[in-house]
Amino acid sequence: MNYCSTRDSSIRASAASAIVQGISAEGGLFVPTQLPTLTPADLESLRHMDYAGRACRVLGGFLTDFSAEEIRSCVEGAYGGGKFDNPAVAPLSRLDGGDYLLELWHGPTCAFKDMALQLLPRLMTTAARKIGEQREIVILVATSGDTGKAALEGFRDVPGTKMAVFYPENGVSAMQKLQMCTQEGQNVWVCGILGNFDDAQNGVKAIFTDRGLADRLSAHGVMLSSANSINWGRLVPQIVYYISAYCDLLAGDEIALGDRVDVVVPTGNFGNILAAYYAREMGLPIGRLVCASNRNNVLTEFLTTGLYDRNRPFYTTESPSMDILISSNLERLLWHLSGGNSALVSGLMDQLAQTGCYQLPGDLLERVRQLFWAGCCDDAGTEQTIRRVFDSYSYLLDTHTAVAVDVARQYRQAVSGAEKLIIASTANPYKFARSVLHAIDPEVAAKAGDEFSAVDAVTALTGAAVPAPLAGLREKQPRFDSVCSREGMLQAFAQGLHISL
DSSP states (O other): OOEEETTEEEEEEOHHHHHHHOSOTTSOOEEESSOOOOOHHHHHHHTTSOHHHHHHHHHHHHOTTSOHHHHHHHHHHHHOTTOSSSTTSSOEEEOSTTEEEEEOOOSTTSBTTHHHHTTHHHHHHHHHHHTTOOSEEEEEEEOSSHHHHHHHHHHTTOTTEEEEEEEETTSSOHHHHHHHHTOOOTTEEEEEESSOHHHHHHHHHHHHTOHHHHHHHHHTTEEEEEOSTTSHHHHHHHHHHHHHHHHHHHHTTSSOTTOOEEEEEEOSSSHHHHHHHHHHHHTOOEEEEEEEEOSOOHHHHHHHHSEEEOOSOOOOOSSGGGOOSOOTTHHHHHHHHTTSOHHHHHHHHHHHHHHSEEEOOHHHHHHHHHHEEEEEOOHHHHHHHHHHHHHHHSOOOOHHHHHHHHHHHHHHHHSTTOOOEEEEEOBOGGGGHHHHHHHHOHHHHHHOOSHHHHHHHHHHHHOOOOOHHHHGGGGOOOSOOEEEOGGGHHHHHHHHTTOOO
C-alpha cells in the first residue's frame, strides 16, 4: 500500500513514512492510493473477534510495511492493560428502536480521541525505526479540546519525542483545560492562544509548511510531526471502530449480514466522519453518512450546497470541540471523490486560503450528496436533547453527542427508510459538566460554584458515575499557564520545548 499527497498525486510514501512525516512537504495530506476490501466473509470472521483482533485485521490492510507482530504489539499496547474502563473498548448502547450509541469515550482521557491517540505513539515510534529516522520527533498539535489531552497522554514520556499543544484559551471547557494544563510528563508543553481553534490550526500548519524552519530544526536533530487527524496514523485507527460496531450488531443478532446501517457523527474537523467514509468504501454496508454540526454549521451548508464558506461569524458553543470553521479532512474526501485530481484539490485549497471560500463543481457536489446528509443543532436544541434523553432513558449525553442525537432525529423525520443508526458518542458527559447540569436542572446549575461543584451536582441528580481520570483532577494543580498571540506561536513553541531555531 502506497500513499500520495492530496495536492500532488505523483508523490509516493510508505505507511511508515506518511505517519512519521504527518503532512506532505507541500502542505497536502497523505491518502492511500487504493483501499483494502472488506468482504461478507471478512465480516463474518471479524464478528467473532474482540476489538483488538478486529483492529489488527483492519490495520494490516493499510499498514502493509508493518509486520503482523508489530501491529499486534502496537494494538495490545494501546487497548490492553486496563487503559479502557470497558472490556469491549468501544461498546454499543441502544436508545430506542434502531438508534445505537457507539461509546468511544472509555479511554484514559474520556473522549473518542483516545481510540486513535493511544495507538498513534506506538505506530509512530515503530515507523521511525522502520525508516531509520534518528532525529528527535516533535509532535505539534492544535486542539479544540479533546485531541490535546489525548495526545499529551499518549505521548507522555515516550522516548525520542516531545509534544507541544496549542488550544484556544477561551474556547475549551473548564474540564478540558484542566486536563491539559495538569498533564504529567517531562516531554510535554501546553499553551493557550488568544484566538479560536481555526487560528491555532492555521498557526500549526504554517509552522509545518515553513521549509526554512524544517531545515533549521533538522540541523539540530529535530523533525516535526503531527498528532492531529491530518496525520494518517491518527485517522486510520478510527476506521476500526465503525467496522467493529457493525460486527457487534451482527454478533448480537441486531442485524443480518449485509444489512445496511446509517452512521451519524458529530463533526468539526471532518476526520471522524471521514473514517466512516473509508469503512464504507472498503465494503462495510453503510448507507448514508449523516454529518451533525453545531451552530458553526459550515459543513451543513457545504454538504447541502457545495459552497464552503468560512467567512461567517464564529460562535463559541456548549459543544466546543466542534467550534471549527476550517475542516481540514475535507481535503481527503475531495481527493477521493474527484478520482485523485490533485490539481483540483490544490486549487480549491488555494481559493479557501485566499478568499475563505470555494464552490464545488456540479458533478462533484452530486457525488457528495449521494453519500452525505447534513443537519445542525444549536445550544438550545443540545440542552433539550440532553434533558429528553435522560428523562426517557436515564442515559446522560455530553453536549457533542447530543448534537448528533438531535440531527439523527431530524434525519429520521426527513428521510424515509432509515432503519438502524449508529451514532458516534464522542465524550463522557462529565467533561462538560456545567453545560450538562444546565440542561438537566438550570436552577441547580445557577448555584454551582466551580467545575467540581457542577460535577457533584450532576452526580447527585443523575447517579451517573464520574470516571476516575476526571475525578482525579480535583486534587491536581496546573503545570502550564502560558498564553500567546496567534502571531507568537512559533516563538512560544520554541521557548516552551527549549528548541533552538
